[in-house]
Amino acid sequence: MLHYRLVSILFCILFGMTWTFAQDTEQQQRKRQAKERKLIEQQKDDVFEELDRQNLTLRFFNAVNGNEIAGAKVTIDSMEYTTDEEGKALFPAPEADGMYPVSFRAEKFVPVDFYIEIMAGTLFFNRFSVSPLLDVKYLRVVLDWDSSPSDLDAHLVKQGAFHLSYRNMRTAEDGSGQLDHDATNGYGPETITLKEVSPGNTYSYFVHDYSDGNNFSTRNLARSKATVKVFGDGRLLNVFEVPREATGNYWQVFRIANGGIVEVNRMADRGE
Numbered sequence: 001m002l003h004y005r006l007v008s009i010l011f012c013i014l015f016g017m018t019w020t021f022a023q024d025t026e027q028q029q030r031k032r033q034a035k036e037r038k039l040i041e042q043q044k045d046d047v048f049e050e051l052d053r054q055n056l057t058l059r060f061f062n063a064v065n066g067n068e069i070a071g072a073k074v075t076i077d078s079m080e081y082t083t084d085e086e087g088k089a090l091f092p093a094p095e096a097d098g099m100y101p102v103s104f105r106a107e108k109f110v111p112v113d114f115y116i117e118i119m120a121g122t123l124f125f126n127r128f129s130v131s132p133l134l135d136v137k138y139l140r141v142v143l144d145w146d147s148s149p150s151d152l153d154a155h156l157v158k159q160g161a162f163h164l165s166y167r168n169m170r171t172a173e174d175g176s177g178q179l180d181h182d183a184t185n186g187y188g189p190e191t192i193t194l195k196e197v198s199p200g201n202t203y204s205y206f207v208h209d210y211s212d213g214n215n216f217s218t219r220n221l222a223r224s225k226a227t228v229k230v231f232g233d234g235r236l237l238n239v240f241e242v243p244r245e246a247t248g249n250y251w252q253v254f255r256i257a258n259g260g261i262v263e264v265n266r267m268a269d270r271g272e
Helices: 002-053
Strands: 055-062 073-076 079-082 088-092 098-105 112-119 127-130 139-144 152-158 162-164 177-181 190-194 203-209 227-232 235-241 250-257 260-268
Touching: 055 073, 073 088, 079 088, 112 127, 112 235, 127 139, 139 152, 152 177, 152 190, 162 177, 227 250, 235 250, 235 260
Parallel strands: 055 127
Antiparallel strands: 055 088, 073 079, 073 098, 098 112, 139 190, 139 227, 152 162, 152 203, 177 190, 203 250, 227 235, 250 260
């Protein structure tokens, strides 16, 4: 009788775990599908603005959770705009191609100044993830890209200590670093935060084109429009753009040595 009850209890536990796992998986799938539908609708809206109204769309997102940033003040080539509830700033398409200055200001977010590129009357890339305000000791690295490849993975390695990525989303030693946001269906952001950078240690940051696996001859990563932004000391420190016509499925972006950021910015067939 005892044996029967024990088997029954174990069966209920296993069945419950399986049912919960199936529920979680189904919920995750629904969330992914909803996000994919939303991204498609955003693309349609942006194309409609460009073709029908001759406006360009710049979108802003929270680098930690991927949510839209509403109510931000955005200055584009000396003209001021306000982002709507979808994080959009609409502005007239400039008459000439080129690089145009942008200033972003929003409560509780790091103020940033950067440039956008207009090519053939359209924005080369129109998505920009901004870090919420962070402690001056913190370092936050944000990866944005286009719809393809669907899955780019950010990696940050502290030599001899830890390797942050989707496989290990939090440092085991002291919780001083973590992957804040993991994106698997295009665009990003994929964000890593360190609470402290040790001056005597070496760090390396690279991006892997997970969608193309070990296809070392791919150019999909180079054509992804991927951009890496480094926030630290309470401001935007660096912006790196993927080499556009290189071959490889790993983008070695930068190192940190002696407390300073050293640009690498090359394509390779492995991480660093």
